[in-house]
Amino acid sequence: MHLQRQRYVLFEYIVENPEVVITEKEIIRVIWKTLIKLFGEYSAYKTGLWMIEFDPLQKSGIIRCNNITKDRIIATIAFISSIKETPVIFHSIKTSGTIKKLKEIQKQFFNKHR
Numbered sequence: 001m002h003l004q005r006q007r008y009v010l011f012e013y014i015v016e017n018p019e020v021v022i023t024e025k026e027i028i029r030v031i032w033k034t035l036i037k038l039f040g041e042y043s044a045y046k047t048g049l050w051m052i053e054f055d056p057l058q059k060s061g062i063i064r065c066n067n068i069t070k071d072r073i074i075a076t077i078a079f080i081s082s083i084k085e086t087p088v089i090f091h092s093i094k095t096s097g098t099i100k101k102l103k104e105i106q107k108q109f110f111n112k113h114r
Helices: 024-046 070-079 099-113
Strands: 006-015 050-055 060-066 086-096
Touching (some): 024 070, 060 070, 060 099, 070 086, 086 099
Antiparallel strands (some): 050 060
């Protein structure tokens, strides 16, 4: 059995209509729904998926998963195309083994691109 290390995925999302407010619960729900649809309940359970941080102003968040299933999480968020019947695009920015490093990258990324 392999040691499962935690991985943190920084993502952003772009909404076609900026007036639509998307909550953390809605994002978690659509990620789980898509993950189960793509990989099944057992594989979804094995990911260890957890939302660590969510920022509705920057439209970004950090998801925790394990190192074995991080590619499934990245593929899942890439497959999401709408939330609340509103077109949305998810983009995984970076994956890291520590939250501290990912938060540094998050600051640099959003200061540079916004």
